[in-house]
Amino acid sequence: MRRDVFTADHEMFRELIRNVVSKEVVPRYGDWEKAGGLPRSFFEQLGALGLLGMAIPEAYGGGGQPDYRYNVVLQEEAARALVTLGTVRTQLDVILPYFLEYADAEQRERWFPGLASGRLLSAIAMTEPGTGSDLAGIRTTAVRDGDSYVLNGAKTFITGGLLADLVIVVARTATDPEDRRAGLTLLVVEDGMPGFTRGRVLDKMGIKVQDTVELFFHHVRVPVANRLGEEGGAFEYLGHNLPQERMTVAVGSVAQARAALDATIAYVKEREVFGTPVASFQNTKFELAAVAADVEAAQAMLDRAVLELVDGRLVGADAAKVKLFCTEMQARAVDRCLQLFGGYGYMSDHPIARLYTDARITRIYAGTSEVMKVIIAKSLGL
Missing domain, CATH: 2.40.110.10 (Butyryl-CoA Dehydrogenase, subunit A, domain 2)
Structure with missing residues (x-):
């Protein structure tokens, strides 16, 4: 379905990110997984491209573009390539907002240039x-x-x-x-x-x-x-940023569920069982049709919330609804997709296995699904 979230500038940025991910991330991703993290040199590389300082004021070496939609594009393009950017996402979406909102003039002079360049990690x-x-x-x-x-x-x-x-x-x-x-x-x-x-x-x-x-x-x-x-003042500050943090998890959940769906569609078309492509079986068609509908519903909900966040109108209860729905959807979608891979889906060298294990944390961090339900219930006067 047509999305009304992004402008032409966002789509130009998408092309840049798609190129960076395909050339700089995908070939090294297996080594980074084995090492247990991203190397410092990669952050400096992103900093040199201006990708870490998009939201930081130009006076400190940033791009002066505090538009959350650029962060959304970053996650979507990583998921499209069946990878994640790990701590890059955390630094940009979760940590940097605290510096931007609460750092005084002296702290900005001291820290912002390093955060923008990738020389200072947080x-x-x-x-x-x-x-x-x-x-x-x-x-x-x-x-x-x-x-x-x-x-x-x-x-x-x-x-x-x-x-x-x-x-x-x-x-x-x-x-x-x-x-x-x-x-x-x-x-x-x-x-x-x-x-x-x-x-x-x-x-x-x-x-x-x-x-x-x-x-x-x-x-x-x-x-x-x-x-x-x-x-x-920390409790108030933490509460102020939690809606964006939870939105960030939801963005990744939907993007990765969509990536799982695309990968599964490609797989079932080429994989044969009993001399017939797996895609030809009614069960396969029904399962993937249901996943596609789930992903589309979550995307519509998420896109509406992204625009609310950009406009500064997203409230905590609505962010909780989005995180709850999108992460629970991700769990269902990736599980159904992995099933269609059969035994191959259980092998660690298949991306679907990584999507499956990565998905489990999204219902836990940034507030568990149970905590989201408590927040939503309070907003209902319960």
């Missing part, structure tokens, strides 16, 4: 052992001591933490028994600060090209000059 550390969706339960502490905060605690499941030069850490700077959400602050920990260490790289079942690590902070002195926004 991560955000929210999740703790035993504290996932319950951000109000964060126990990492930061005690003010003169011109610094003394940071202590541990974080886990941190995407991009292995190479990150700047880590936005959510820490508790005060405790209010009457309001668990109060007293959280964003502090930027820089690589090399004494007491900041990285733990093991976690062995995940999917998204192998995206490193995920543990981080530890032992009496790390973080300058007050590295605080993002106001002390105690």
Whole structure:
């Protein structure tokens, strides 16, 4: 169906990204998966092309184009090639918005040129052992001591933490028994600060090209000059960016479900069983027809929400609806597609197997499907 999301400029950008993905990503992707992450040189390459600084003001070496639709194109073209860009997506869609919204003038001068060029990589550390969706339960502490905060605690499941030069850490700077959400602050920990260490790289079942690590902070002195926004304002800041973070997951879910459908259609046309192409069986036709309808419905819902996000009107409950529907759809679609590959679909060297294992996380991170239902129920007055 016709989509009304993108302009001519977005489509020109799409051609650039398609070329970059086919020439620079696809040939190396297997090696990156085995290595467990993207190399630093790739980020610098993207920075040189201007792809990491699209939303960063021109004064700092960026493109001055804070249009989320460019991020959507990036994910769609990666999925079309049956790959993902891992921590690139996280840095652009999840982390950079915090810098853009809350960094002061001095911080912008210090960090923005490096973020735009790919010389500075970033991560955000929210999740703790035993504290996932319950951000109000964060126990990492930061005690003010003169011109610094003394940071202590541990974080886990941190995407991009292995190479990150700047880590936005959510820490508790005060405790209010009457309001668990109060007293959280964003502090930027820089690589090399004494007491900041990285733990093991976690062995995940999917998204192998995206490193995920543990981080530890032992009496790390973080300058007050590295605080993002106001002390105690983190919960509000996190809530402000969550709709885009959840939209980002939904964008990837729909794009990857569509990629699974396209790959399966191509496969069943060439694969023969009992001397007949798999595509000729009624079951194959019915299954893929159902998947196509599912993908189209999710795409329509997602596109509407993308335009709402670009216009600044997307509310949290609607973002939750989109994430819930699109990620659950992805799970159904990829599972049905893999079934049509038979035993070959279970082999790791088939892209459909990677799409299957990668899909499982989307119903968990950025808020589980259960949390999405809670948010939606609240919006219904329940």
